Each structure stands twice: as structure tokens, then as C-alpha cells.
Amino acid sequence: MTYLPNALDAELPPAQPKPTSLTGQRESTLELWTSGGAEAGIWECEAGRFTAVRDGFHEICQILSGTATLTGEDGQVVELGPGSTVVLPDGWRGTWDVHTPMRKTYVTVQTGGTSSK
Template identity: 40%
Template sequence: MSVVVAGISVPDPLGISLTAVGPKPNTLEGNPIESVHEIYTEDALQVGVWEITPGSFTTVKDGISELMHFISGSGTIVGNDGTTTVIAPGVVLITPDGWSGTWHISETARKVYAIVPTR
């Protein structure tokens, strides 16, 4: 398994395979397919690896907060408040409960995430 970093295929640093979970709901453009590998779950905490292929879609964080650390890919995430985050390896983003916005993925993106319920 490998990931693409800055257009170069390199060995997957986690050495795992992800499972496709299907087309992304709320798609605006393209056909983004998401895949996931859950690493750890305890009580309500979820930690894993998530990947999305190119396309655009909306998302809302309702009842959860999420910490994301991107390890590959490119694109932008635009919050409904106008804040724009450029996706690139090493970028960290926190989306608090109530956050909403639009993802524009230009190169398959992979992130490590931690999701915590807020209610």
C-alpha cells in the first residue's frame, strides 16, 4: 500500500489498508469515494485513518468535534464562516461542534482523525 505525497507515491507510513465505505453524501461535484480504517475506539472516542478521492461535498459537525492531521493529498476546506484551510501533508485542522463547510478535494486526501462527542 502506498500514499501520494506531493505527487510522488511513497510507502504507506501506517502500513494499513482502508475499507471503502462508498460515495460521499452531500456531493456537489465529482464522485468522491471515502475509505476508512478505525484504529481505536473507547467509550465515545474514535481514532482512525480516513481517505477521500477528488470531488466536492458539504459536511456538518453536529454533536461532535474532530481533530484532523492530513498526511497526503491536496484541496481546500472552506468553512461557512469563510475560513479556508489548504489541505497538504502536515496540516492540522480542528472542527468544533456546529462547524459546517465545503470540501474541495483535488488530489486524494488522507488524514488521521480523532472524533469526540460533545453532547
């Protein structure tokens, strides 16, 4: 069992440049658990814009803090804030516009394709 009393206050590793950032922001990830193609953790990102591709895995996110607009290549637009839950299925592509620094918990589950977080 992995237990974290408060994901909002958990200390994350030093932030690193986000590879898909269009605005130069940084991100940090604390992996809490991994097993058999699944992973759970906490992710944090500075305000800015980045692209995302979910090939080879599904991602389920619970937003803890911050706000963002998520725009899929299909044109669907979703506003995210504390308490929001979003599922990004295998094959999802789009853009995150992070308005205020964001922290989320996430679970990814591999589907057998090529994974590129």
C-alpha cells in the same frame, strides 16, 4: 493499545460513495479505536467536493497526503496539505474541495449533541 506502523500504507476497506459528495467521489474509513464517545482512525477520499457538518462532536485531523481547500460557512478558507493539522469544532459547517486524493488520520470526540459524520 492499538498500533499501526505506517498510516500512509495501511490498507483501508473498499471505497464507498460519499453521502455528502457534490461531485460523486468515494471515501474509505478504517476505524482504529473507539471508546466512550471518542474515535480514532484513517480516512481517505478521492478528489472532488463535499459538504461537512460537525454537529455533536469535535474532529481533529492530521493530513497525511493530498491537498484540499476547506471553506467554512463563516467564510474562513484554509489550504490543507501533507503535515497540516485542522480542528473542526462542534457546530462547524463547510465545504471540502479535495484537489488530489487525500488521506488523513482523525480523532472525533462527542460533545453530547447529535452526531452526523
